[in-house]
Amino acid sequence: MTKTYRRKLDIGNGRVDLSHGAGGRAMAQLIADIFHTALDNDWLRQGNDQSVFEAPKGRMAMTTDAFVVSPLFFPGGDIGSLAVHGAVNDIAMSGAKPLYLSASFIIEEGFPLSDLARIAESMGAASRAAGVPVITGDTKVVERGKADGVFITTTGVGAVPEGLDLSGDKARPGDVLLVSGSIGDHGVAVMSKRENLEFDCEILSDSAALHGLVADMVAAAGAALRLMRDPTRGGLAATLNEIAQQSRVGFRIEEAAIPVKPEVAAACELLGLDPLNVANEGKLIAVVAPEAAPALLEAMRAHPLGRDAAIIGAAVEDERRFVQMTSSFGGARIVDWLAGEQLPRIC
Amino acid sequence: MTKTYRRKLDIGNGRVDLSHGAGGRAMAQLIADIFHTALDNDWLRQGNDQSVFEAPKGRMAMTTDAFVVSPLFFPGGDIGSLAVHGAVNDIAMSGAKPLYLSASFIIEEGFPLSDLARIAESMGAASRAAGVPVITGDTKVVERGKADGVFITTTGVGAVPEGLDLSGDKARPGDVLLVSGSIGDHGVAVMSKRENLEFDCEILSDSAALHGLVADMVAAAGAALRLMRDPTRGGLAATLNEIAQQSRVGFRIEEAAIPVKPEVAAACELLGLDPLNVANEGKLIAVVAPEAAPALLEAMRAHPLGRDAAIIGAAVEDERRFVQMTSSFGGARIVDWLAGEQLPRIC
Numbered sequence: 046m047t048k049t050y051r052r053k054l055d056i057g058n059g060r061v062d063l064s065h066g067a068g069g070r071a072m073a074q075l076i077a078d079i080f081h082t083a084l085d086n087d088w089l090r091q092g093n094d095q096s097v098f099e100a101p102k103g104r105m106a107m108t109t110d111a112f113v114v115s116p117l118f119f120p121g122g123d124i125g126s127l128a129v130h131g132a133v134n135d136i137a138m139s140g141a142k143p144l145y146l147s148a149s150f151i152i153e154e155g156f157p158l159s160d161l162a163r164i165a166e167s168m169g170a171a172s173r174a175a176g177v178p179v180i181t182g183d184t185k186v187v188e189r190g191k192a193d194g195v196f197i198t199t200t201g202v203g204a205v206p207e208g209l210d211l212s213g214d215k216a217r218p219g220d221v222l223l224v225s226g227s228i229g230d231h232g233v234a235v236m237s238k239r240e241n242l243e244f245d246c247e248i249l250s251d252s253a254a255l256h257g258l259v260a261d262m263v264a265a266a267g268a269a270l271r272l273m274r275d276p277t278r279g280g281l282a283a284t285l286n287e288i289a290q291q292s293r294v295g296f297r298i299e300e301a302a303i304p305v306k307p308e309v310a311a312a313c314e315l316l317g318l319d320p321l322n323v324a325n326e327g328k329l330i331a332v333v334a335p336e337a338a339p340a341l342l343e344a345m346r347a348h349p350l351g352r353d354a355a356i357i358g359a360a361v362e363d364e365r366r367f368v369q370m371t372s373s374f375g376g377a378r379i380v381d382w383l384a385g386e387q388l389p390r391i392c
Numbered sequence: 393m394t395k396t397y398r399r400k401l402d403i404g405n406g407r408v409d410l411s412h413g414a415g416g417r418a419m420a421q422l423i424a425d426i427f428h429t430a431l432d433n434d435w436l437r438q439g440n441d442q443s444v445f446e447a448p449k450g451r452m453a454m455t456t457d458a459f460v461v462s463p464l465f466f467p468g469g470d471i472g473s474l475a476v477h478g479a480v481n482d483i484a485m486s487g488a489k490p491l492y493l494s495a496s497f498i499i500e501e502g503f504p505l506s507d508l509a510r511i512a513e514s515m516g517a518a519s520r521a522a523g524v525p526v527i528t529g530d531t532k533v534v535e536r537g538k539a540d541g542v543f544i545t546t547t548g549v550g551a552v553p554e555g556l557d558l559s560g561d562k563a564r565p566g567d568v569l570l571v572s573g574s575i576g577d578h579g580v581a582v583m584s585k586r587e588n589l590e591f592d593c594e595i596l597s598d599s600a601a602l603h604g605l606v607a608d609m610v611a612a613a614g615a616a617l618r619l620m621r622d623p624t625r626g627g628l629a630a631t632l633n634e635i636a637q638q639s640r641v642g643f644r645i646e647e648a649a650i651p652v653k654p655e656v657a658a659a660c661e662l663l664g665l666d667p668l669n670v671a672n673e674g675k676l677i678a679v680v681a682p683e684a685a686p687a688l689l690e691a692m693r694a695h696p697l698g699r700d701a702a703i704i705g706a707a708v709e710d711e712r713r714f715v716q717m718t719s720s721f722g723g724a725r726i727v728d729w730l731a732g733e734q735l736p737r738i739c
Contacts, residue, residue: 068626068671069730073634092638093560094482094621095455097552100447108442109494109547111532135441147456149545151498183545185458187737193538198496198530200456200547205444213440274441279415287420291439324415383416390534 054078059158066152066186076184079158083165084148084172088180096180098145101204108135109200115390117164117194119238121230121249122326124197125167127392130254130326131277132201133175137256138273138329140211140263141203146172148199149183153192164195175254177201208268215271216292218362221338223331225258225345226251226353227304228281232323232391233312240316246308253327258348262331265344269337275329277392282321283382284330285368295363298380301373302357321370322383324391332360401425406505413499413533423531426505430512431495431519435527443527445492448551455482456547462737464511464541466585468577468596469673471544472514474739477601477673478624479548480522484603485620485676487558487610488550493519495546496530500539511542522601524548555615562618563639565709568685570678572605572692573598573700574651575628579670579738580659587663593655600674605695609678612691616684622676624739629668630729631677632715642710645727647719649704668717669730671738679707 054074064071081089088096112128122130128148136143148168152161172179179199230251237248255275263270272292276284281303285296305313305320313320327350333341338356345351368380401421411418428436435443459475469477475495483490495515499508519526526546577598584595602622610617619639623631628650632643652660652667660667674697680688685703692698715727 063736064730066625067730067736068624068630070633070728072626073729091559091561092634093486095453095486095488095548097451097453097486097488097557100450100452100551103447104444105447106442106444107492107494107547107549108528109496109545110530111496111498111545113498113532113534139440139442139444141442141444145454147454147547149456149458149547151458151460151543151545181455183457185460185543185737187460187540187543190537191540192543193534196498196532196534196539196543198456198458198498198545198547200454200494200496200545201442202454202549204447210444212438214438277415278413279419283415286417287439381417382420383411383414389410389414390532 056158056162061152061154061156061158061161061186063154063186066184072184079162079165080182083169084179086178103207104205106136106139106141106203106205108132109198110135111196111198112392113196113390114235114392115193116238119250120234120247122252123164123167125164126171127252127326128197128199129168129171129175130252132199133177133254133256134275136201136203137259138275139205140209140259141205143177143201143203143256146177146179146199146201147181148179148197151192151196152186153194154186154189156194206263209263211270211272213272213288213291216288216294216332216360218294218360219335220271220332220360221335221356222296222358223342224355224357225329225351227306228325228328229305229309229313229320229323231326232388233309235391236316236388237312244308244312248308248312251325251327253350255327255329255350258350261344261348262341266333266337266341269334271332273329273331277324277326279382280322280324282380286382289366289368294360295366296358296368297361298358298370300370302355304353304355321380324388326392403505403509408499408501408503408505408508408533410501410533413531419531426509426512427529430516431526433525450554451552453483453486453488453550453552455479456545457482458543458545459739460543460737461582461739462540463585466597467581467594469599470511470514472511473518474599474673475544475546476515476518476522477599479546480524480601480603481622483548483550484606485622486552487556487606488552490524490548490550490603493524493526493546493548494528495526495544498539498543499533500541501533501536503541553610556610558617558619560619560635560638563635563641563679563707565641565707566682567618567679567707568682568703569643569705570689571702571704572676572698574653575672575675576652576656576660576667576670578673579735580656582738583663583735584659591655591659595655595659598672598674600697602674602676602697605697608691608695609688613680613684613688616681618679620676620678624671624673626729627669627671629727633729636713636715641707642713643705643715644708645705645717647717649702651700651702668727673739
């Protein structure tokens with residue numbers, strides 16, 4: 046859009062006010078100077094309320110996620126990169142190649158323009174790195190005290206490879222369960238920042254786009270792959286319980302096989318958290334037919350984001366749909382999903 | 393998903409708490425009992441983090457909008473139906489047939505479950521009436537005082553008819569400008585509820601899904617149609633100024649030709665509003681090559697949502713990109729978009 050604004054946006058010192066959400070000149074300027082600058086691409090430059098793209102042949106996947114993480118900036122990422130990775134990963138978990146994203150912003154009056162620009166730039170960088178452009182968006186502003194800084198909702202669409210049909214209801218007894226790396230990093234990174242904790246070595250969020258890893262996994266295991274899922278909110282425990290319900294199976298997992306970084310384990314102990322319940326933003330679990338498990342594990346370990354991949358258990362017949370964990374000491378316990386709330390606003 | 397919850401959700405008296413956003417059992421129950429019940433369809437029933445559909449041939453349109461309207465319930469609609477209509481309309485404005493929606497919810501702790509259920513049911517009704525299912529979603533909960541009831545972001549995708557290429561930069565001098573009906577209804581309905589005003593006859597929001605009207609318009613005018621847009625936030629004034637910038641033209645409009653209901657005009661006078669700046673949620677403007685204008689107008693008037701359609705002006709050559717209005721008394725004035733903020737949280 047042609048820029049015909051009377052004053053330059055003062056990104057250094059300015060703050061978002063209600064006029065930035067009112068549909069007038071101030072909003073057009075905010076969008077042009079901050080969002081279009083950071084996320085620039087041909088679609089956004091058209092300045093329409095929707096963007097048009099060539100549909101891929103075959104099936105498409107669609108996903109949406111709201112991001113309300115607090116604090117907005119945390120070790121290893123921020124709400125902007127997280128919002129890109131979250132949408133990319135939810136698309137990728139269907140085996141699909143992520144193609145396009147949308148982003149909508151709900152901003153609290155008074156929010157610093159400099160923080161908004163930093164978030165938009167982080168989104169832009171994550172989007173370019175992933176090769177998935179943000180092609181359309183929306184901005185709303187609410188009064189001071191009616192939101193908390195900024196909330197972002199991203200929606201993604203992608204192309205599902207022919208012949209691939211992954212779903213949470215496809216796990217069968219005997220299938221092998223893998224995780225792509227260490228668990229708990231994201232949740233602990235956010236919590237330590239929120240609680241102002243300092244550890245000897247800084248714990249970084251694992252926030253990352255997993256579609257490259259997924260493409261390698263699909264190439265290695267093909268139709269033997271039953272499902273993938275990223276264990277975000279609720280952690281590994283919630284994800285496995287969900288899949289157990291959907292697939293009408295149980296899971297047996299081995300505590301000793303589950304990768305947890307020593308510093309994350311120590312922080313969890315300090316914070317009173319179980320790593321199994323802690324959110325991840327750059328990890329996935331996969332369920333695969335047993336004969337394809339070795340090739341899948343090898344393919345995962347060959348990718349930088351799957352270096353620490355491990356087989357951690359198997360699906361079993363269980364009418365009660367229990368997730369059971371054999372502990373390092375040999376005992377077994379049921380891994381339930383949390384009834385209450387452990388980590389609010391972790392993503 | 394199989395329901396295995398220990399207690400029934402108390403929709404009558406219960407409230408949303410942080411556990412409903414924590415990724416565990418409480419969240420699964422909230423989603424199943426409220427959202428899946430109200431929005432039920434095959435895609436949601438699969439319970440995956442994404443949904444898969446058959447891509448249409450050709451080009452697709454994608455759009456996203458956050459809804460933060462206050463109050464949540466207003467005469468003629470609520471945030472749920474509004475969120476469906478808003479996404480459907482933004483897709484339709486490209487001439488596309490809306491196919492699928494996603495919905496993400498940010499809910500404030502303490503929000504009554506009964507209100508949430510009412511909003512979800514209203515979304516479901518609007519989605520069924522429009523024939524556009526909500527196939528995937530997300531729910532987050534933030535602490536009391538960190539949001540305002542509920543915010544909803546909807547994203548839509550649709551199929552663009554072959555040969556149609558509408559865009560805000562396509563208006564040419566001499567093109568004819570039409571509006572599909574009376575302006576200002578939505579904004580005045582929301583404001584009157586917010587300000588607790590009572591009028592002799594209740595003013596209802598015009599919130600409606602316009603894709604049926606659009607399909608008739610595309611059939612009538614085809615490639616002669618340059619662009620359509622729904623004048624939401626910022627009203628007709630902002631929309632025309634945006635298009636003037638994008639298309640590098642000016643607009644001349646006739647005050648006497650613009651449909652405004654007498655009760656809306658009266659309310660605007662009372663509230664100190666200019667109907668040209670007030671949001672609409674069930675109206676569109678269209679710019680069309682002059683030779684196709686009569687057929688387009690006829691097609692619009694034949695549709696229930698275009699009964700009061702009118703030709704209100706034309707695009708003109710103007711290097712300054714001004715929108716000028718000839719008043720009922722013969723004078724002319726420049727219709728600027730508002731620099732400040734007139735109506736916060738109108739959608």
